[in-house]
Amino acid sequence: MLTDFNFRVIWEYMPLFLTGVRATAFIAAVSITLALITGIIACACRISGIKILKYPAIAYIELIRSTPLLVQIYFLYFGLPTLGVRVPELQTGILALMLNSGAYIAEIIRAGINSVDEGHIEAGISSGLNYVQRMRFIILPQALGVTIPPLLGQNIVLVKDSALLSLISVVELTRSGQTMTSERFMPAEAFLTVAFFYMCIYFCLKTFADWSQRKLIFREVY
Amino acid sequence: MIEFKNVNKWFGKLHVLNDINLTIPKGEVLVICGPSGSGKSTLIRCINRLEPIQKGKIIVNDVPVHDKATNLTKLRADIGFVFQQFHLYPHMTVLENVMLAPVNVKKIAKSKAEKIAMKKLEQVGLTEKSGVHPAQLSGGQQQRVAIARGLAMSPKIMLFDEPTSALDPEMIGEVLDVMVNLVSEGMTMCVVTHEMGFAKKVANRVLFMDEGAIVETGTPDKFFDNPKTDRAANFISMILTH
């Protein structure tokens, strides 16, 4: 089966793979940061109750959630040039990941805010706190605890999603596998190595996510 | 009918059953009591093999319970079990709860199983509730349904694991009444309970456990009025003041 698995070639291509890992990590880090900002803004608009903010936010979130990421990537990749905007592949890709994850993050935050006990909010109102104060002192501190685990989950999803950027020629981990495949035609070696590196990233992030969840549960008990 | 021979059980390092030897003849009503953590629930859960044991033998109706070859389904069909927390199936009506095992284990036709189930519900005084879901019943009613469910398989033995501990005081009576009626029908019963009144009224024997071992056995009157050991005396004074 894989008896002729060629480790020597993998070793030869190791610098390329490591460049890919670094690029994937960079793309993920930048995208998740931007997505977090986008998500917070979109969520704030959605729950604001101001119509001209609320409805565009809902439209954005729902449109993103009901279309595939790959279509969104192609939309920007093929669409931006027709608007006369020239954006390099990497930036286009990061923009797509930002918009996509931003919508999911907005929903995660909203769920966190909704999870806060109605009674606490009423208590806040009764003690005379205004909307912003209630948000700041009562709702957000409690919502934060419940949003952190799904946010870390979204981070894992984003790392895997970034693999799709290889399809618009962004240099990252999956692209390294494609490059090696086209140069040597050894897809087994190439993509199993790629998968191995993704697994490594996944386990690091997963361990961190599980650890943080345990910490949070721990805090809730006391 | 039920025989424990040098039964030992550990949860990790904790020795929960310490060399239990016990014979329960047919028709006996045995009340088991003891402080929490004494192993009394574990003891009766071993009888229908909800719990494995590490050493010794339990024989029920001439069948070695913890033998690999034992047909568990057949064994359990002969033993009714009533839980502290009732454990009725929330997605089924009362009647469906009671009919489930006769239809699926004994393969009795549905119409016939329904008749049996209604008879058992009559026995616990709940025929009018046959169509409702467990969530709509009070705790006492739920426990009576659970007893009917246990009886539906026409078991030779009924096991009760603290059947009244999860109930509000005013509901304890209705459940105990059902159990007393069962005794008068000659059912072999093992009841883990602290209900002294019940024990004095119907039990043939009381068994006191502590730290996984049987500390004392005796007739209810002797045990409650004249305990032989200090530990039992302590325990009785505690449930009396409670």
Add this chain to the structure above:
Amino acid sequence: MMAFYFGQLVEIFPFFLKGLWMTSKIAFISLVSCTLIGLVLGIFRSSNSIILRHLVGVYVAFVRGTPFVVQIFIIFFIFPEWGIQLEAFSAALLAMAIMGSAFICEIVAGGIAAIPKGQWEAAASSGLTNLQQLRLIVIPQAMKIILPPLVGQYVLLIKDTSVVSVIGVMDLTRVGWVTVVRIPEGLMVFTLVGALYFMISYPLILLSNYLERRMAV
């Protein structure tokens, strides 16, 4: 110019419908097979056998730890090396089944784990076999917990079918990709593609929201 391209797009619209049909076909077959396999794996994952549990655990970790596009490449390129010829369509279905069943497995196992142990014990005490305990008592109750996230997962799976376009399956995404070469109006073409995806997945999103609200009550 835009009007001209729009006219062209209208002309080749049947081509898009073909893509939509392919996407629906892949989605439907995948959802059915993923649900069935996921259910079985989820039951294995919650079984008493340590070996079975960990075997499924490793499978799930591998699927969850790698991007779907990499999984497709592995299946599409490596099977032929082992002498198994797979055409793009079967490779796509196989990849979807492997990926989707792993995610559904976790949902099912989560639902089963949420059923109190007492329900198993009560069922065992009345003499039900392991399979009957599962079928009559545990699964019907777990279903209520499983359903909302399951429908949510269906939406994700339908969207993930777009990735099978990379190995040449003529699905909706691939149709857009091929079209944009001839009609260089990226916004227009992919708005159309997006709208067609929206038509399939949005109703399911609404259903999933509804189920979640009903669960919360």
